[in-house]
Amino acid sequence: MHQHPIARCHPGRRTVLAGLGSLLAGGALTRPARAQPAPARWPSRPVTLVVPYAAGGGTDIVGRAMAQRLSELWGESVVVDNRTGANGVIGSAHVAKSAPDGTTLLLVVGSHAINPVLMKSLPYDTATAFTPITNIASSPMVLVAAARGLYRTLPELLQAARKEELPVGYSEGQTRLTAELIRQAGQLKMTGVPYKGGAPIMVDIIGGHLPAGVTSVLTAQPHVQAGNLRVLGVAADHRLPIFPDAMTFEEAGLKGVESLSWYGLFGPAQMPRAVVERIVHDLRTVTADPAVARQMRDQGAQVVLSSPDDFRAFLDRETTKWAQVARRGGIQPE
Numbered sequence: 001m002h003q004h005p006i007a008r009c010h011p012g013r014r015t016v017l018a019g020l021g022s023l024l025a026g027g028a029l030t031r032p033a034r035a036q037p038a039p040a041r042w043p044s045r046p047v048t049l050v051v052p053y054a055a056g057g058g059t060d061i062v063g064r065a066m067a068q069r070l071s072e073l074w075g076e077s078v079v080v081d082n083r084t085g086a087n088g089v090i091g092s093a094h095v096a097k098s099a100p101d102g103t104t105l106l107l108v109v110g111s112h113a114i115n116p117v118l119m120k121s122l123p124y125d126t127a128t129a130f131t132p133i134t135n136i137a138s139s140p141m142v143l144v145a146a147a148r149g150l151y152r153t154l155p156e157l158l159q160a161a162r163k164e165e166l167p168v169g170y171s172e173g174q175t176r177l178t179a180e181l182i183r184q185a186g187q188l189k190m191t192g193v194p195y196k197g198g199a200p201i202m203v204d205i206i207g208g209h210l211p212a213g214v215t216s217v218l219t220a221q222p223h224v225q226a227g228n229l230r231v232l233g234v235a236a237d238h239r240l241p242i243f244p245d246a247m248t249f250e251e252a253g254l255k256g257v258e259s260l261s262w263y264g265l266f267g268p269a270q271m272p273r274a275v276v277e278r279i280v281h282d283l284r285t286v287t288a289d290p291a292v293a294r295q296m297r298d299q300g301a302q303v304v305l306s307s308p309d310d311f312r313a314f315l316d317r318e319t320t321k322w323a324q325v326a327r328r329g330g331i332q333p334e
Helices: 019-025 058-074 086-096 111-118 154-163 173-186 198-206 217-225 273-286 290-298 308-328
Strands: 047-051 078-082 104-109 130-146 166-170 190-194 212-216 229-234 260-268
Touching: 047 058, 047 086, 058 078, 058 104, 058 130, 058 273, 086 104, 086 111, 086 130, 086 260, 104 111, 104 130, 111 173, 111 308, 130 154, 130 173, 130 198, 130 217, 130 273, 130 308, 154 166, 154 173, 154 229, 166 173, 166 198, 173 190, 173 212, 173 308, 198 212, 198 217, 198 229, 212 217, 217 229, 260 273, 273 308
Parallel strands: 047 078, 047 104, 166 190, 166 212
Antiparallel strands: 104 260, 130 212, 130 229, 130 260
């Protein structure tokens, strides 16, 4: 996707609806040659959950909620360690170098699988440095515009983008490539505008400085509820009950536009399989309450809790898919 010549990168942090975290509170990514043997008792000491993003953001909220509930189940402290920087790379590198005994875990979002596509070099091999544990939850990316702006429906925006250049904001790897996927699917004249977080995108759209942006449901929802933002398109194969008027891209004639924002849990490579399965089992316990799934649906998210093998296969598909989108768009690693 082409970069807009007057793109403004505002400071800001990831914005997300705190409800996802409160619910939990009340990976092409590994092919280990041989897993470590499981300890006789696990965990036998405190567990560190590395969140490689800023405190107070969506991933941090979910991580702290998980930590609280798992501490209760395990009888050992689970401590959140925010190691920020480089779109999650700094914290991820720390986990990759940690002992594979299950006492250092990593909670990341979808850009973890996209970083190898957009970054020239990483301090680890994403395909072998981690043990995928589970995809905790996911929700589709959405295309948003101002509630009182020019575009009230997805077809209106697409029609405009076929006639003239339309700036669209994005904040990191997945939103960037989602915007590019939309551009390709509709053969649109869309111009990517990079920002440093979802929050400043919302501010500029609401303020009339940017016509549209790609973001997560959780980032958009508070502004939609406040009447300031409108969700026009949903990057999924179904509409979301919380945004019943928002069309899927397929309904608007764009095929293959699917992009899921997800929270994934990893450990270092070669974690004991028994420990991995214990973690997944205990997360199922945490999310077993029907009220949790119902409230997650109300947030536009869905509890996934995939098996390690299914999560690994999903990550394979994600990396391959986004590499193809970048290649078609002429997007080179930086």
